[in-house]
Amino acid sequence: MVVSSGRCFIQEGAPAHDFYVLTGGRAKLFTLMPDGRRQIVGFAELGDFLGLTSSETYAFTAEALGDVTLCRFPHSAIDRLVERFPRLRGRLQKEASSELVKMQSRLMVLGRKTARERLASFLVEQASPCCGHHALHDEQEPITLPLPMSRTDIADYLGLTIETVSRTFGLFRKEGLISVKGASSVTLLAPGVLSDIANGIKRD
């Protein structure tokens, strides 16, 4: 199925009938508090499984960032699917535990890092799929990233306000660490330094 930009295809709290595999585009996953405060719990991309839950209802809302394509499966079909594609079993387990590891580093970001460190962590995380195998830490080449999410989304992902996100982008720009094109594209000019900032390391 195809979901157009801004549409929600999973609703927090709704009965969890189906699960999805994302086959194109990206989506933001978030939860809300009764008074409207929002926390983005992740950005889904190609190959991610969404809507697997042990409870009766979805734990988050999923909204398309740009147009998204996905495959929908009823929860009840999961056993049949695994039977037909035995390798899926391993995928599911691997996906779950790698998501758990990511969550743990997100907890560190939200619980213990400063605004600078949070934004640096975000940029490094966004860059890591692009630069693949070799560690970004000692990457010297500039890396250009598309940022399909708004400043508000970044803020709600990092537990900050849009103003703080904007100001911190400004700082990084002034320090020559990044350069920004039109607010939806960044190039990391010094990935190694950003990675150090993300981990709270000061090199002098």
Added chain:
Amino acid sequence: MVVSSGRCFIQEGAPAHDFYVLTGGRAKLFTLMPDGRRQIVGFAELGDFLGLTSSETYAFTAEALGDVTLCRFPHSAIDRLVERFPRLRGRLQKEASSELVKMQSRLMVLGRKTARERLASFLVEQASPCCGHHALHDEQEPITLPLPMSRTDIADYLGLTIETVSRTFGLFRKEGLISVKGASSVTLLAPGVLSDIANGIKRD
């Protein structure tokens, strides 16, 4: 195997040879930043699986809170185990996805909640296994909890400082919401109100 209080049985970054099932006691799971900042990513209790990871190394350190008993299995044995105990498969999946759901609510705690709301969330979370089936939200009876972890642990779990945790305990006490015995035992005098605070709901 038995692990005595304060001992670490999983080291962050160490090669992940084994995984564990916790069969007695409780443990804290945490990650560290190079400069020593600490984030507790969870408290493990009876029946929890620890050390399952898709990568080569453990993502967190696990330290016993009081004495702990656990079963150790080499990672390589997991397939054989599942073969012998087919129901284990479901347990693993259920455990993983319920842990993911918990993680999402922890992200909300760390990213968007105030100190009051964080501590209330913590107390409600600690109480929920005790009061089981019926929702704690409209629970009127006082609930007494043991708190095996130190104030420092609570602070590192909630992304606060020990001083803020202590002050907030003081506030709750003054407001008649809890009563504290010797810093390692709390009774929730108004669980419903605490649950509302945890969710950012103000009732007047």
Added chain:
DNA sequence: CGGCTGTTTGAGCTGTTTCAACACCCGTGG
């Protein structure tokens, strides 16, 4: 060229942290 939305910048404020002093609990040894 207006009008809309999203982003940046500025100034002042606030909740949480930091730093420091003090109180408590408890095991030890005089």
Added chain:
DNA sequence: CCACGGGTGTTGAAACAGCTCAAACAGCCG
């Protein structure tokens, strides 16, 4: 039995990072 530590928890005052409120700005599209 009680004074003495040492670790842990509490309380206070000052500082600061990030938030709030408000206004200016930049794209972007009709």
